[in-house]
Ligand SMILES: Nc1ncnc2c1ncn2[C@@H]1O[C@H](COP(=O)(O)OP(=O)(O)OP(=O)(O)O)[C@@H](O)[C@H]1O
């Protein structure tokens with residue numbers, strides 16, 4: 259019966275559920291938008307949260323880290339961590355006989371700990387050079403190409419896989435040579451890779467405690483806490499987005515309230531007849547609430563379908579993978595939007611239904 | 626057997642400072658199978674009386690016995706349940722649900738606990754009332770007389786003891802009116818259902834057992850029909 263009543267006032271029911279549709283789509287797609295943003299950001303961050311970098315504190319006239327410092331760091335790091343000391347120096351480099359430019363050259367002992375090869379092989383690494391993908395692309399370098407570093411010709415061993423955008427170890431713009439080719443003894447930075455962000459944090463504190471107990475010898479940079487802060491920010495952004503979307507649901511609720519109120523006024527006599535022929539108040543209430551629920555359901559389902567469409571588009575552009583829409587947090591948002599839609603229409607159907615049910619049939623039929 | 630026995634019915638309305646007596650002390654009894662008409666000028670309390678007899682309304686004073694049971698003080702849900710069991714209503718404006726077909730409209734009173742028997746009974750009733758060809762038509766595809774017959778079928782679906790009709794022929798031409806009154810007469814005789822019809826229409830009096838005249842909320846002269 260509820261279904262029939264709705265088809266009678268097709269246009270108005272359509273408008274009312276359109277409100278719900280828009281509300282649901284707004285909540286779901288804004289939610290998914292937030293998730294996609296967060297996802298693409300963490301994708302770029304990669305394992306940054308698990309990494310920390312130790313630099314000598316030049317402010318305290320410490321220009322390099324000694325072998326002893328490295329041993330201390332290894333001791334502070336957990337057993338599963340990789341500790342990669344790196345040397346740097348600035349030297350004139352020439353690619354493909356072009357003009358020489360001054361570049362920072364990185365000296366790494368075990369590059370396989372940090373990098374993977376896109377072309378060629380990373381280890382063993384006793385001579386030659388590794389180049390990052392951006393450098394390789396800019397100068398058309400491949401394994402076997404020759405570059406000149408400080409006047410000596412060096413063979414490219416490998417082009418490295420792209421790194422995480424924000425990582426301090428990102429090799430994309432680097433030229434890496436074996437650490438053994440450096441005459442200097444000290445290291446200019448040390449990368450420590452832990453398996454979790456919390457572990458990285460603990461290690462960072464341990465390193466600070468043991469190396470900075472007298473003077474601030476080193477500067478420990480860790481991004482874990484930064485990552486946490488950023489994720490909290492995203493949480494806030496998502497909540498705000500959901501809040502904005504709820505306003506549209508509120509509007510939808512009001513429009514359903516309106517539809518139901520009008521329909522109770524219009525069907526006053528009909529409802530009076532139902533009461534006269536033996537429908538209890540709660541029966542009328544049920545029929546009216548059924549209508550509201552049906553409106554909410556139809557609107558909700560249409561909304562979910564549209565949201566998934568919108569989600570495909572959002573994820574296609576933001577994450578570059580449309581299928582990413584079928585991830586758990588998105589399902590959560592879509593589900594929440596759907597239930598909010600249905601709930602809104604039930605709640606806004608409640609008052610008109612109650613009003614219709616509680617009118618005395620005598621009054622309704624006197625009309 | 627007395628189906629309805631109402632004693633000393635008073636219905637007062639307090640509007641503004643005045644008190645208005647819609648009913649001012651009425652005794653009314655109704656036997657099974659009796660067809661009674663209530664006549665009287667507008668505002669004399671006909672609808673009010675009918676509503677009280679039909680448990681739609683409660684009297685300010687007086688008692689109503691339905692099949693010997695005192696129903697005067699019952700609450701809304703009990704009265705609603707009794708209406709569903711023992712009373713059928715026919716309204717002047719038919720009040721059919723426009724989205725439902727004729728059969729479905731007849732089923733409405735029992736729709737919430739409907740089964741195959743209800744549907745069958747609805748069909749039988751409509752066929753008996755000569756609407757066998759119109760079972761699946763919507764109300765806007767039916768004439769006034771056909772609509773009223775659907776309404777009568779609806780009032781009979783719950784096998785009531787009493788059918789209450791407020792101006793059942795008010796919206797019909799006299800020819801159609803006669804057909805409807807024939808149906809009422811037949812129902813009263815064949816099914817032993819008591820029928821009360823409020824009317825302005827003298828035509829009705831040819832069909833009823835007796836006519837009750839209401840004037841200003843009191844019963845005027847009562848005329849018994851010979852037949
Ligand atoms: N809810 C109410 N509040 C106040 N007065 C009412 C109410 N219902 C009915 N009345 C009054 O009670 C009196 C009887 O009304 P009722 O409807 O029974 O008349 P009626 O005989 O059916 O008239 P009609 O032939 O015009 O239908 C009228 O004067 C009416 O104004």
Ligand SMILES: [Mg+2]
Nearest residue numbers: 671672673791
């Ligand atoms: Mg009246």
